[in-house]
């Protein structure tokens with residue numbers, strides 16, 4: 001017996017963009033974002049980047065038919081969309097297959113011209129689209145130039161958009177969404193005509209060149225929603241909302257019309273605007289070395305400390321017998337999951353690659369570890385903590401300060417936990433560094449329940465401990481006493 005599909009599946013029938021920003025690649029990323037599995041019929045290749053289209057290579061019609069056959073005979077395709085179809089021959093081949101495989105929920109993004117001005121559908125293609133494809137579609141989503149070509153009129157106003165939508169509807173497609181991004185004004189107006197019902201969707205115009213793939217992305221979002229069983233009107237509203245959201249979070253990739261941020265990656269440049277809201281006040285630094293190599297003990301200790309209120313967990317392996325990278329990764333992933341539940345930040349000591357692989361929030365490095373500059377370049381999404389033990393080190397690290405989440409200052413007191421600890425700086429040394437510091441100061445080294453309040457009184461914004469928690473017989477009470485009164 002066939003198993004039910006775990007995730008809804010959709011189909012994109014489009015051209016490939018080697019630059020990854022538009023075309024089929026935009027469709028796949030968008031569908032993935034909406035938890036819809038994307039299958040593909042490649043109608044042609046483009047040699048393309050953010051600067052323009054350098055070449056277009058349509059697929060053999062027999063290869064288009066073969067891809068349809070492969071996809072439609074295996075998957076339960078709930079909705080499909082088209083993108084660049086190149087010419088009349090390809091449009092006819094696509095229309096023939098849509099008919100053959102009874103594709104009902106078809107969204108047509110009538111891609112005619114790329115952002116840089118390169119044509120992606122010839123004259124016969126436009127004619128074949130009107131004649132053979134539009135009557136088979138559920139929805140068509142032209143932008144202004146495409147709507148002008150399909151409707152045969154010039155569009156300057158909302159009323160023109162409405163007129164164009166009605167004329168396009170007469171070509172046989174029941175629903176039309178005219179995208180008004182090309183019109184003048186501070187707002188983007190999209191005009192929807194769904195059967196007899198019409199409405200206008202508004203969005204703030206974002207003046208950026210980083211909008212490559214807008215049409216593909218909106219139509220892919222709508223298609224994904226249809227594949228999930230959402231009504232067409234609701235799918236359009238969700239797609240429009242998603243577009244407004246992602247154009248405001250651009251990606252800085254390539255030298256021209258940059259791609260949209262379909263996966264909603266956080267903007268690394270915005271990271272430090274938010275660090276003020278992050279809480280570095282109570283950090284547990286810990287690794288297998290500190291719990292006799294007992295993984296279960298490590299996890300239960302970290303869980304208890306998180307529940308008790310530590311705000312940061314730093315995973316630090318320093319034992320003489322170090323676990324392998326994969327063993328450390330397995331541990332770090334469990335710690336990440338524990339921290340996620342209590343919204344506790346997870347940092348990794350020294351190892352940037354491990355921090356990336358474990359999807360940690362940050363990395364803590366010492367003076368002899370990877371440079372702050374190299375971490376920013378390699379992993380701009382990571383928060384960074386840097387060890388400082390003298391005023392001279394603080395002075396020498398000034399250039400790195402804008403990229404730091406905090407500095408770890410110590411050892412404040414004598415510690416037996418770190419074998420190669422530097423000379424102690426005492427509470428007065430801590431105060432001196434705090435007075436010159438421009439980022440939060442996290443004190444470390446020999447701090448325990450009895451000393452915690454004095455550490456705060458000498459200016460520390462937070463503290464980090466190993467033994468005070470790993471050797472505690474009452475973690476909840478210890479964490480409570482380590483927190484600022």
Ligand SMILES: Cc1ncc(COP(=O)(O)OP(=O)(O)O)c(N)n1
Nearest residue numbers: 349364365366367387408442444464
């Ligand atoms: C919060 C905090 N402060 C200082 C350190 C020490 O880091 P580093 O100087 O890299 O020494 P090792 O931890 O690698 O021995 C820290 N880990 N955390």
Ligand SMILES: Cc1nc(C(=O)O)sc1CCOP(=O)(O)O
Nearest residue numbers: 410411415417445446465466467
């Ligand atoms: C990991 C570490 N770094 C230090 C520094 O001075 O940079 S002192 C230290 C050890 C902290 O352990 P405990 O809380 O048991 O003294």
Ligand SMILES: [Mg+2]
Nearest residue numbers: 350365366369
């Ligand atoms: Mg280190």
